[in-house]
Amino acid sequence: MTLLLVGLLILLALLGLPLFVALAGGSLLATYNAGLDPAILAVELNRLASSPHLAAIPLFTFAGVILAAGGAPQRMIQLFNASVGWLPGGMAGVAIASCAFFTAFSGASGVTILALGGLMFPMLLHAGYKERFTLGLLTTSGSLGLLFAPSLAILLYGIVAGVSIDQLFIAGVVPGFLLMLMLGLYALYIGRKANIPRHKFSVAVLAGALREGVWDILLPVGILTGIFGGFVTITEASACTAVYVLLLEGVIHREIHLIKHLPVLLRDTAVLVGSILIILSVAMGLTNLLIDAQVPMKILEWMSLHVDSQLQFLLLLNAFLLIVGCMMDIFSAIVVVAPLILPIAESYGVNSIHLGIIFLANLELGYSTPPVGINLFIASQRFGRPVLSLFRAAIPFLVLMVIWLALITYVPFLSLWWKQ
Amino acid sequence: MLLNEPRLITGFRHALIRMESFMAGASLLMLLGLIFGQVLARNFFSTGIPHAEILSRYMVLYVAFFGAVLAVESSKHIRIDVVAACMKPENIRRLQPPLYLISSILCGIMTWAAIRFWYDDWQYAAEHERWSSILALITPFGFSLLSLHFLLGAVFSPAKVNSES
Numbered sequence: 001m002t003l004l005l006v007g008l009l010i011l012l013a014l015l016g017l018p019l020f021v022a023l024a025g026g027s028l029l030a031t032y033n034a035g036l037d038p039a040i041l042a043v044e045l046n047r048l049a050s051s052p053h054l055a056a057i058p059l060f061t062f063a064g065v066i067l068a069a070g071g072a073p074q075r076m077i078q079l080f081n082a083s084v085g086w087l088p089g090g091m092a093g094v095a096i097a098s099c100a101f102f103t104a105f106s107g108a109s110g111v112t113i114l115a116l117g118g119l120m121f122p123m124l125l126h127a128g129y130k131e132r133f134t135l136g137l138l139t140t141s142g143s144l145g146l147l148f149a150p151s152l153a154i155l156l157y158g159i160v161a162g163v164s165i166d167q168l169f170i171a172g173v174v175p176g177f178l179l180m181l182m183l184g185l186y187a188l189y190i191g192r193k194a195n196i197p198r199h200k201f202s203v204a205v206l207a208g209a210l211r212e213g214v215w216d217i218l219l220p221v222g223i224l225t226g227i228f229g230g231f232v233t234i235t236e237a238s239a240c241t242a243v244y245v246l247l248l249e250g251v252i253h254r255e256i257h258l259i260k261h262l263p264v265l266l267r268d269t270a271v272l273v274g275s276i277l278i279i280l281s282v283a284m285g286l287t288n289l290l291i292d293a294q295v296p297m298k299i300l301e302w303m304s305l306h307v308d309s310q311l312q313f314l315l316l317l318n319a320f321l322l323i324v325g326c327m328m329d330i331f332s333a334i335v336v337v338a339p340l341i342l343p344i345a346e347s348y349g350v351n352s353i354h355l356g357i358i359f360l361a362n363l364e365l366g367y368s369t370p371p372v373g374i375n376l377f378i379a380s381q382r383f384g385r386p387v388l389s390l391f392r393a394a395i396p397f398l399v400l401m402v403i404w405l406a407l408i409t410y411v412p413f414l415s416l417w418w419k420q
Numbered sequence: 421m422l423l424n425e426p427r428l429i430t431g432f433r434h435a436l437i438r439m440e441s442f443m444a445g446a447s448l449l450m451l452l453g454l455i456f457g458q459v460l461a462r463n464f465f466s467t468g469i470p471h472a473e474i475l476s477r478y479m480v481l482y483v484a485f486f487g488a489v490l491a492v493e494s495s496k497h498i499r500i501d502v503v504a505a506c507m508k509p510e511n512i513r514r515l516q517p518p519l520y521l522i523s524s525i526l527c528g529i530m531t532w533a534a535i536r537f538w539y540d541d542w543q544y545a546a547e548h549e550r551w552s553s554i555l556a557l558i559t560p561f562g563f564s565l566l567s568l569h570f571l572l573g574a575v576f577s578p579a580k581v582n583s584e585s
Binding site: 012014017021024025039040042043045049057059062235238242243247262263264267269272273275276279281327328329331 | 446447449452459488494496499519523540
C-alpha cells in the first residue's frame with residue numbers, strides 16, 4: 001500500500017503536481033507509517049526558520065531582482081566589452097564574464113538568459129559569430145556564475161547540508177574561474193578560426209564604462225571583504241547588498257522608481273523565494289524521517305558491497321547527480337538529495353565542502369540538458385528556437401563542462417587549496 | 421472541467437491577492453529593515469534592536485508563505501513535470517483541476533497538523549513569549565491560504581498574477 005502511494009505521488013509529480021505538494025504528501029505518508037504525529041512536520045518548519053543564514057536567501061534574491069530590473073546587465077556588458085572585448089574571441093568573453101557576474105546575483109533562476117541573452121545575441125551575431133555557437137554559448141552561460149558568492153544555490157546548499165557557507169564561497173572561486181577560462185579559450189579558438197574582426201582598445205571608452213559600472217563591480221568586492229574581513233555575517237551582508245543595490249538603481253542610476261516599481265520587485269522576490277523555501281520547509285521533515293528510518297545507512301550498506309574506493313564512489317556520484325540534474329531543478333535537487341548523500345559521501349572520505357562544489361557543478365550541467373534543463377526552455381522562449389536545436393548547439397560547451405567537472409571532482413585541491 | 425468564475429469570487433480573489441502581495445512585500449521590507457538596522461545599531465551605536473532576531477526569523481516565514489501563495493496564482497511553483505513536458509497543452513490543462521484539488525487536500529492536512537502544533541506551543545508558552553506564538557500563526561495560516569488558492573484554482577482557474585499589476 002505504501003509503495004503504491006509513493007508510486008502515485010511520483011507519478012503525480014511527473015505529471016505536474018507542484019514539488020512541495022508531492023513532498024508534503026510523502027512527509028505525511030512517512031509520519032503515518034512511522035506512527036508519528038504529523039505535527040512534527042511543523043516542528044521541522046520552525047527548526048528551519050531558526051537556521052542562522054536563512055534570511056540571506058530572500059535578501060540576496062531581492063538584490064538580484066533589483067539588478068535585473070535595473071540597468072546592471074547593460075552596464076556589465078559595456079564594461080566587459082571595453083575591457084576584454086578587443087581581445088581575440090573578446091565578444092564571447094564579454095558574454096561569459098557578464099553572465100557569470102550576473103548569475104551569482106540573480107541565482108541562476110533563468111534571469112540571466114532573459115536579461116543578458118537578449119542583449120548579447122544580436123551583439124555576438126553582429127560581431128561575426130555563427131548563430132549555433134552564439135546560441136550554445138548563451139544557453140550554457142545562463143548558469144555560469146553558480147559557484148560564485150553570493151549564489152543562491154551555494155546559500156541553499158550550505159543551509160541544507162549544514163556546512164560553512166563562507167568556506168563554500170572560497171571553495172567555489174577556483175572551479176568557477178576555471179570554467180570561465182576553459183569556455184573563454186574555446187571562444188578564442190572559435191574567434192580565431194572564424195577570423196572574427198576585433199574592435200580597437202580605447203582608454204576613453206574603458207574610462208566611460210568604468211564610470212558607469214564601477215559601483216556594480218564594487219558589489220562582490222564589498223560582500224567578500226565584509227564577510228571574510230569579519231565585519232558582517234552572511235545575513236548582514238545580504239541586507240547591506242540589498243540596500244546598496246536599491247540606492248544604486250534607485251538613486252545613483254535612477255533605473256528604477258522606488259515608489260512605482262518597488263511593489264512589483266518585492267512581489268517578484270517573494271514569489272521566487274516562496275517557491276523555493278516552501279519546498280525546503282516540507283522536504284526537511286521528509287528527509288529527516290528518511291534519515292531516522294536509516295535510509296542513507298541502508299544505501300551505504302548496499303554500496304559498501306559494490307563500491308570499494310573513493311574514486312569509484314565519485315564516479316557513481318557524478319553519474320547519479322548528472323541524472324538528477326537532468327530530471328530536477330537545482331533548488332529541489334539540493335533540498336531533496338543533498339541530505340541523503342552527505343553521510344554516504346563522508347563515509348567514503350569525501351570532504352563536505354568539496355562534495356558541495358561537486359554537487360553544484362553537476363547540477364550546473366543539468367541546467368542545459370533535457371528533459372528539464374531550465375536554460376534550454378528559457379533560451380527557447382527568449383530566442384524562439386526549438387529546445388532540441390538549442391541542446392545541439394550547447395553540446396560543445398557541455399563537453400567542456402564535463403571535462404571541467406571531472407577536473408574538479410578528481411582534483412580536490414582546486415576546491416580545497418585554502419585548507420592546505 | 422473548469423467553471424466560469426462568478427464576479428463575487430473574482431473580486432474576492434483579487435482582494436486576497438492584493439492583501440497577500442502587500443503582506444509579502446511588507447514582510448520583506450521589514451526583514452531588510454531589521455537586519456540592516458541591526459548592522460547600523462551595532463556598528464554606530466553599540467546596541468541592538470530588541471527581539472530583532474526572532475522577528476526576522478518570522479519575517480522569513482511570512483515572505484516564504486505569502487510568496488508561495490502568490491506562486492500558486494501565477495503558476496510559478498517548481499515542478500518536475502517530465503511527463504507533462506511531452507504532453508499536448510490541452511491535456512495539461514485537463515490535468516490541472518485534479519492536480520490542484522489534490523494539492524488543496526494535502527495543504528489542508530498540513531494546515532491541520534500546523535494548527536495542532538501551534539496550539540500545543542501556545543498552551544505551554546510563557547506569558548512573555550506569547551507574542552512570538554501569535555507570529556507563529558503564519559504556519560497554519562499560510563498552509564490554509566495555499567489550500568484555498570489551490571481549491572479556487574481547481575474549481576475555476578489560477579487568477580493570473582502578472583508582474584505589471
